[in-house]
Amino acid sequence: MIGLDTQQQQRALLDNIPDMAWLKDRDCRYLAVNTAYLDILGVPEKLVLGKRPDEIWPPEIAEVYLRTDRAVLKSGRRRRYEEQRPDTAGSLHWFETIKSPIRDHAGRIVGTVGISRDISERKAAEDELVRSRAQLRELSNYLQSVREEERARISRELHDELGQTLTAMKMELGWLRERVPAEPALLRTRLDRLTSIVDQSVVDLQRIAADLRPMILDELGLVSAMQWLTQNLTEGSALSVELSFDREDVAYASDVSTAVFRIAQEALTNIVRHSRATHAKVAVSHDQGELLLDVSDNGRGMHLADTRRERLGLVGMGERAHMLGGSMDIESAPGHGTRISARLPLTSGKSAKATAR
Ligand SMILES: Nc1ncnc2c1ncn2[C@@H]1O[C@H](COP(=O)(O)OP(=O)(O)OP(=O)(O)O)[C@@H](O)[C@H]1O
Numbered sequence: 411m412i413g414l415d416t417q418q419q420q421r422a423l424l425d426n427i428p429d430m431a432w433l434k435d436r437d438c439r440y441l442a443v444n445t446a447y448l449d450i451l452g453v454p455e456k457l458v459l460g461k462r463p464d465e466i467w468p469p470e471i472a473e474v475y476l477r478t479d480r481a482v483l484k485s486g487r488r489r490r491y492e493e494q495r496p497d498t499a500g501s502l503h504w505f506e507t508i509k510s511p512i513r514d515h516a517g518r519i520v521g522t523v524g525i526s527r528d529i530s531e532r533k534a535a536e537d538e539l540v541r542s543r544a545q546l547r548e549l550s551n552y553l554q555s556v557r558e559e560e561r562a563r564i565s566r567e568l569h570d571e572l573g574q575t576l577t578a579m580k581m582e583l584g585w586l587r588e589r590v591p592a593e594p595a596l597l598r599t600r601l602d603r604l605t606s607i608v609d610q611s612v613v614d615l616q617r618i619a620a621d622l623r624p625m626i627l628d629e630l631g632l633v634s635a636m637q638w639l640t641q642n643l644t645e646g647s648a649l650s651v652e653l654s655f656d657r658e659d660v661a662y663a664s665d666v667s668t669a670v671f672r673i674a675q676e677a678l679t680n681i682v683r684h685s686r687a688t689h690a691k692v693a694v695s696h697d698q699g700e701l702l703l704d705v706s707d708n709g710r711g712m713h714l715a716d717t718r719r720e721r722l723g724l725v726g727m728g729e730r731a732h733m734l735g736g737s738m739d740i741e742s743a744p745g746h747g748t749r750i751s752a753r754l755p756l757t758s759g760k761s762a763k764a765t766a767r
């Protein structure tokens with residue numbers, strides 16, 4: 411051996427531990443403590459050994475130590491807990507404490523051993539993470555609603571301003587066409603071509619405005635907008651979509667109808683783009699003050715673990731539901747289709763305006 415007795419070996423071991431470490435007997439009296447312990451407590455070793463926690467710690471802290479010591483002695487099981495304690499300067503620190511029973515050769519519990527680590531930095535980092543997640547979520551919600559408002563505004567302006575201009579242009583062209591002499595024919599041909607360019611621009615304009623934000627959603631409501639969406643997305647594709655509403659008489663708050671519409675739009679776009687499905691179902695139902703949106707397909711499904719994180723469609727759907735105090739769920743497996751279900755409260759927070767007509 412290295413010429414140390416058992417006690418010296420124990421001492422060396424204990425003092426090399428940077429966390430507080432100690433041994434106590436069955437009566438919760440300290441048998442050994444390391445230097446880290448004494449540094450934190452701020453008293454010499456001789457004032458600690460043989461004492462119980464209530465003789466050296468303030469009563470509210472000692473009470474916890476005695477209670478947890480007894481719990482370990484009684485159960486014979488390791489206990490781990492987190493506690494807050496002031497340092498000698500009075501500022502609060504978080505500690506993670508682990509206590510275990512010590513047994514003799516016969517297996518009888520003769521005392522406890524403990525270790526306590528300062529985890530204040532980890533706690534602060536965890537708090538910071540929670541805070542910054544909440545901030546990110548707030549920012550994303552804010553950006554979503556700004557984007558939605560911006561889209562609605564541009565859509566309305568395109569429709570109202572540019573739409574009017576094109577209509578006026580078409581009327582002027584009609585007036586000219588009436589008055590242009592039959593010869594040379596080229597002149598009328600050119601005018602006709604110009605008229606059809608204006609007609610095509612009107613069609614394009616309406617499509618762009620509707621893609622930005624279908625006015626039908628604000629004017630005729632969710633049911634009509636969902637019918638339009640389904641028809642629009644499946645035109646010319648082999649996919650058939652079954653749309654169902656358990657009630658068609660609900661006037662939703664605009665943030666609810668926007669969220670439902672956008673979630674359904676993303677889910678259906680994904681079906682068209684990724685699923686190779688032949689059939690999809692979109693169902694809107696109501697359950698105790700909540701709207702349930704269910705979009706399912708019979709396509710190829712996916713491994714949920716594989717959904718690439720940089721893709722924002724699925725994440726965005728969940729965020730929209732979350733923003734209104736709701737939730738979203740995805741069920742999918744290769745070969746078994748995909749099902750997206752969202753729950754949105756109608757009666758809390760921003761959506762409280764929703765009422766039955
Ligand atoms: N209905 C579906 N059937 C099969 N796979 C799907 C379905 N919906 C989504 N996926 C898979 O999940 C992935 C993530 O979808 P997500 O909507 O997040 O992204 P994306 O559609 O690829 O891109 P974008 O960000 O433009 O939406 C898709 O790339 C696709 O592989």
Ligand SMILES: [Mg+2]
Pocket residue numbers: 676679680723724
């Ligand atoms: Mg997508």
